[in-house]
Amino acid sequence: MRVLLLKEPREEHSGPDPYIKELISYGHEATLIPVLSFKFVSLNTLSDKLFQPDKHGGLIFTSPRAVEAVRMCLKTEERGEEWNSCIKDRWNAKSVYVVGKATAALVRDLGLNPLGEDTGTADVLSRLILEREDTNILPLLFPCGSIKREVLPTALRENGVPLETLTVYQTAEHPDLEKNLKNYFTEQGIPASVAFFSPSGVKFCLEVVRRLSGEELTRIKFAAIGPTTADAMVAEGLRVSCAADRPTAEHLAAGIAKALQ
Secondary structure, three states, X not given: OEEEEEOOOXXXXXXXXXXXXXXHHOOOEEEEEOOEXXXXXXXXXXXXXXXXXXXXXXXXXXXXXXXXXXXXXXXXXXXXXXXXXXXXXXXXXXXXXXXXXXXXXXXHHOOOOEEOOOOOOHHHHHHHHHHHOOOOOOOEEEEEXXXXXXXXXXXXXXXXXXXXXXXXEEEEEOOOHHHHHHHHHHHHOOOOEEEEOOHHHHHHHHHHHHHHHHHHHHHOEEEEOOHHHHHHHHHOOOOEEXXXXXXXXXXXXXXXXXXXX
16 A cells, blocks of 8 residues: 655665655555755854863754754864864763654764663653753753754753753755645555654645545545654644554554554
Protein backbone atom coordinates (compact mmCIF):
# COMPACT_ATOMS: atom_id res chain seq x y z
CA MET A 1 0.00 0.00 0.00
CA ARG A 2 1.07 3.60 -0.58
CA VAL A 3 2.18 5.72 2.36
CA LEU A 4 2.78 9.48 2.16
CA LEU A 5 5.42 10.85 4.54
CA LEU A 6 5.15 14.59 5.17
CA LYS A 7 8.65 15.24 6.46
CA GLU A 8 12.03 16.69 5.65
CA PRO A 9 14.49 14.46 3.76
CA ARG A 10 17.61 13.29 5.52
CA GLU A 11 20.88 15.10 4.94
CA GLU A 12 22.36 13.95 1.63
CA HIS A 13 25.44 12.42 3.23
CA SER A 14 23.50 10.29 5.72
CA GLY A 15 22.15 7.65 3.33
CA PRO A 16 18.62 6.56 2.40
CA ASP A 17 15.71 7.77 4.52
CA PRO A 18 15.11 5.20 7.30
CA TYR A 19 11.33 5.71 7.29
CA ILE A 20 11.10 4.72 3.63
CA LYS A 21 13.38 1.71 4.25
CA GLU A 22 11.32 0.50 7.20
CA LEU A 23 8.00 0.82 5.35
CA ILE A 24 9.43 -1.09 2.36
CA SER A 25 10.34 -3.90 4.76
CA TYR A 26 6.62 -4.19 5.58
CA GLY A 27 5.77 -4.32 1.87
CA HIS A 28 4.54 -0.73 1.59
CA GLU A 29 5.54 1.91 -0.95
CA ALA A 30 6.51 5.19 0.70
CA THR A 31 6.91 8.66 -0.80
CA LEU A 32 8.42 11.63 1.02
CA ILE A 33 7.26 15.22 0.43
CA PRO A 34 9.17 18.01 2.24
CA VAL A 35 6.88 20.25 4.26
CA LEU A 36 9.14 22.94 5.68
CA SER A 37 11.85 25.31 4.54
CA PHE A 38 14.45 26.78 6.87
CA LYS A 39 16.37 30.02 6.98
CA PHE A 40 19.32 30.22 9.36
CA VAL A 41 19.67 33.39 11.45
CA SER A 42 21.89 34.80 14.22
CA LEU A 43 24.80 32.53 13.30
CA ASN A 44 27.40 35.12 14.33
CA THR A 45 25.84 35.30 17.78
CA LEU A 46 25.67 31.50 17.99
CA SER A 47 29.31 31.22 16.96
CA ASP A 48 30.40 33.67 19.65
CA LYS A 49 28.54 31.67 22.30
CA LEU A 50 29.83 28.29 21.05
CA PHE A 51 33.41 29.46 21.40
CA GLN A 52 32.88 30.66 24.97
CA PRO A 53 31.77 27.40 26.64
CA ASP A 54 32.84 28.66 30.08
CA LYS A 55 29.84 31.02 30.06
CA HIS A 56 27.30 28.20 29.88
CA GLY A 57 26.38 25.13 31.90
CA GLY A 58 25.74 22.92 28.87
CA LEU A 59 23.91 22.62 25.55
CA ILE A 60 20.40 21.53 24.54
CA PHE A 61 19.41 20.38 21.03
CA THR A 62 15.82 19.41 20.23
CA SER A 63 16.06 19.42 16.42
CA PRO A 64 18.51 18.42 13.67
CA ARG A 65 18.34 21.98 12.26
CA ALA A 66 19.78 23.44 15.45
CA VAL A 67 22.76 21.08 15.12
CA GLU A 68 23.07 22.09 11.46
CA ALA A 69 23.31 25.73 12.59
CA VAL A 70 26.26 24.78 14.79
CA ARG A 71 27.92 22.96 11.90
CA MET A 72 27.57 26.10 9.76
CA CYS A 73 29.44 28.04 12.45
CA LEU A 74 32.36 25.62 12.12
CA LYS A 75 32.72 25.82 8.33
CA THR A 76 35.82 27.99 8.22
CA GLU A 77 39.09 26.09 8.55
CA GLU A 78 40.20 28.22 11.49
CA ARG A 79 36.96 27.71 13.45
CA GLY A 80 36.90 24.00 12.65
CA GLU A 81 40.45 23.50 13.90
CA GLU A 82 39.78 25.45 17.11
CA TRP A 83 36.60 23.43 17.73
CA ASN A 84 38.36 20.09 17.25
CA SER A 85 41.51 21.01 19.17
CA CYS A 86 39.90 22.28 22.39
CA ILE A 87 36.36 23.73 22.28
CA LYS A 88 34.40 20.50 21.83
CA ASP A 89 36.22 18.92 24.79
CA ARG A 90 35.26 21.85 26.99
CA TRP A 91 31.61 21.32 26.02
CA ASN A 92 31.95 17.58 26.63
CA ALA A 93 33.02 18.39 30.19
CA LYS A 94 29.46 19.71 30.56
CA SER A 95 26.11 18.12 29.63
CA VAL A 96 24.94 18.09 25.99
CA TYR A 97 21.23 17.20 25.95
CA VAL A 98 19.30 15.97 22.90
CA VAL A 99 15.83 14.72 21.91
CA GLY A 100 15.77 11.72 19.58
CA LYS A 101 18.23 9.49 17.77
CA ALA A 102 18.49 11.60 14.59
CA THR A 103 19.57 14.68 16.54
CA ALA A 104 21.90 12.58 18.72
CA ALA A 105 23.65 11.16 15.63
CA LEU A 106 24.28 14.66 14.26
CA VAL A 107 25.57 15.83 17.65
CA ARG A 108 28.04 12.92 17.68
CA ASP A 109 29.23 14.03 14.23
CA LEU A 110 30.26 17.31 15.89
CA GLY A 111 32.40 15.33 18.34
CA LEU A 112 30.00 15.89 21.25
CA ASN A 113 28.60 13.26 23.62
CA PRO A 114 24.79 13.47 23.69
CA LEU A 115 22.59 12.70 26.69
CA GLY A 116 18.90 11.84 26.40
CA GLU A 117 18.57 10.42 22.90
CA ASP A 118 15.95 7.96 24.16
CA THR A 119 13.79 10.68 25.72
CA GLY A 120 11.75 11.17 22.54
CA THR A 121 9.95 14.38 23.57
CA ALA A 122 10.90 17.77 25.04
CA ASP A 123 8.68 16.97 28.03
CA VAL A 124 10.66 13.83 28.91
CA LEU A 125 13.98 15.57 28.20
CA SER A 126 13.07 18.40 30.57
CA ARG A 127 12.52 15.83 33.34
CA LEU A 128 15.98 14.33 32.65
CA ILE A 129 17.58 17.79 32.81
CA LEU A 130 15.80 18.57 36.10
CA GLU A 131 17.06 15.29 37.57
CA ARG A 132 20.67 16.11 36.64
CA GLU A 133 20.99 19.89 37.04
CA ASP A 134 20.48 22.27 39.93
CA THR A 135 19.58 25.93 40.08
CA ASN A 136 23.08 27.31 40.63
CA ILE A 137 24.55 26.19 37.27
CA LEU A 138 25.42 28.62 34.49
CA PRO A 139 22.65 28.99 31.87
CA LEU A 140 22.14 26.05 29.50
CA LEU A 141 22.46 27.23 25.87
CA PHE A 142 19.43 26.23 23.78
CA PRO A 143 19.73 26.99 20.02
CA CYS A 144 16.24 26.53 18.58
CA GLY A 145 13.80 27.37 15.80
CA SER A 146 11.32 30.22 15.55
CA ILE A 147 8.46 27.74 15.98
CA LYS A 148 9.18 25.89 19.19
CA ARG A 149 6.95 24.55 21.91
CA GLU A 150 7.42 26.14 25.31
CA VAL A 151 7.29 22.85 27.24
CA LEU A 152 11.02 22.61 27.95
CA PRO A 153 11.73 26.33 28.65
CA THR A 154 8.67 26.51 30.92
CA ALA A 155 9.64 23.38 32.88
CA LEU A 156 13.19 24.62 33.44
CA ARG A 157 12.09 28.15 34.30
CA GLU A 158 9.47 26.95 36.81
CA ASN A 159 12.13 24.83 38.54
CA GLY A 160 14.77 27.57 38.59
CA VAL A 161 17.22 25.99 36.12
CA PRO A 162 18.75 28.85 34.08
CA LEU A 163 18.29 28.67 30.31
CA GLU A 164 19.41 30.90 27.44
CA THR A 165 17.42 30.40 24.24
CA LEU A 166 18.71 31.61 20.88
CA THR A 167 16.65 31.42 17.69
CA VAL A 168 19.02 30.12 15.01
CA TYR A 169 16.56 29.18 12.27
CA GLN A 170 13.17 30.34 11.04
CA THR A 171 10.61 27.82 9.84
CA ALA A 172 8.23 28.42 6.93
CA GLU A 173 6.12 26.37 4.54
CA HIS A 174 8.12 24.71 1.77
CA PRO A 175 7.57 26.81 -1.39
CA ASP A 176 6.69 23.74 -3.51
CA LEU A 177 4.50 21.99 -0.93
CA GLU A 178 1.09 22.45 -2.55
CA LYS A 179 2.42 21.72 -6.05
CA ASN A 180 4.15 18.53 -4.84
CA LEU A 181 1.03 17.35 -3.02
CA LYS A 182 -1.13 17.94 -6.11
CA ASN A 183 1.34 16.03 -8.28
CA TYR A 184 1.38 13.12 -5.84
CA PHE A 185 -2.41 12.82 -5.65
CA THR A 186 -2.75 13.19 -9.43
CA GLU A 187 -0.09 10.59 -10.26
CA GLN A 188 -0.47 8.08 -7.40
CA GLY A 189 -4.01 8.62 -6.17
CA ILE A 190 -5.21 8.60 -2.56
CA PRO A 191 -2.60 7.09 -0.21
CA ALA A 192 -3.58 4.37 2.24
CA SER A 193 -1.80 6.26 5.02
CA VAL A 194 -0.46 9.77 5.60
CA ALA A 195 2.15 10.40 8.31
CA PHE A 196 2.72 13.78 9.95
CA PHE A 197 6.01 14.59 11.67
CA SER A 198 5.33 17.92 13.39
CA PRO A 199 2.52 20.28 14.37
CA SER A 200 3.87 22.64 11.68
CA GLY A 201 3.38 19.87 9.11
CA VAL A 202 -0.25 19.52 10.19
CA LYS A 203 -0.73 23.28 9.96
CA PHE A 204 0.78 23.61 6.48
CA CYS A 205 -0.52 20.39 4.85
CA LEU A 206 -3.87 19.40 6.22
CA GLU A 207 -6.10 21.76 4.28
CA VAL A 208 -4.51 20.70 0.96
CA VAL A 209 -4.69 16.98 1.85
CA ARG A 210 -8.37 17.39 2.77
CA ARG A 211 -9.14 19.15 -0.48
CA LEU A 212 -7.28 16.64 -2.65
CA SER A 213 -8.76 13.61 -0.84
CA GLY A 214 -12.38 14.76 -0.92
CA GLU A 215 -14.76 12.06 0.23
CA GLU A 216 -11.89 9.53 0.43
CA LEU A 217 -10.39 11.36 3.44
CA THR A 218 -12.09 9.07 5.97
CA ARG A 219 -10.43 6.01 4.40
CA ILE A 220 -6.90 7.32 5.00
CA LYS A 221 -5.07 6.02 8.08
CA PHE A 222 -3.41 9.08 9.59
CA ALA A 223 -0.22 8.51 11.57
CA ALA A 224 1.77 10.74 13.94
CA ILE A 225 5.46 10.62 14.85
CA GLY A 226 4.62 11.32 18.51
CA PRO A 227 2.09 12.67 21.01
CA THR A 228 2.63 16.37 20.26
CA THR A 229 1.90 15.89 16.56
CA ALA A 230 -1.03 13.60 17.39
CA ASP A 231 -2.51 16.32 19.62
CA ALA A 232 -2.23 18.84 16.76
CA MET A 233 -4.03 16.40 14.43
CA VAL A 234 -6.84 15.75 16.92
CA ALA A 235 -7.24 19.51 17.42
CA GLU A 236 -7.90 19.77 13.67
CA GLY A 237 -10.57 17.06 13.82
CA LEU A 238 -8.47 14.22 12.39
CA ARG A 239 -8.78 10.66 13.63
CA VAL A 240 -5.28 9.43 14.49
CA SER A 241 -4.94 5.77 13.52
CA CYS A 242 -1.52 5.40 15.12
CA ALA A 243 1.10 7.42 16.97
CA ALA A 244 4.62 6.03 17.22
CA ASP A 245 5.53 4.76 20.69
CA ARG A 246 8.90 6.41 20.15
CA PRO A 247 9.95 8.86 17.40
CA THR A 248 11.92 6.34 15.32
CA ALA A 249 11.47 4.86 11.86
CA GLU A 250 11.04 1.39 13.36
CA HIS A 251 8.24 2.41 15.73
CA LEU A 252 6.36 4.54 13.19
CA ALA A 253 6.57 1.91 10.43
CA ALA A 254 5.35 -0.79 12.83
CA GLY A 255 2.41 1.40 13.84
CA ILE A 256 1.45 2.18 10.24
CA ALA A 257 1.79 -1.46 9.20
CA LYS A 258 -0.52 -2.51 12.03
CA ALA A 259 -3.06 0.20 11.17
CA LEU A 260 -3.11 -0.93 7.52
CA GLN A 261 -3.69 -4.63 8.26
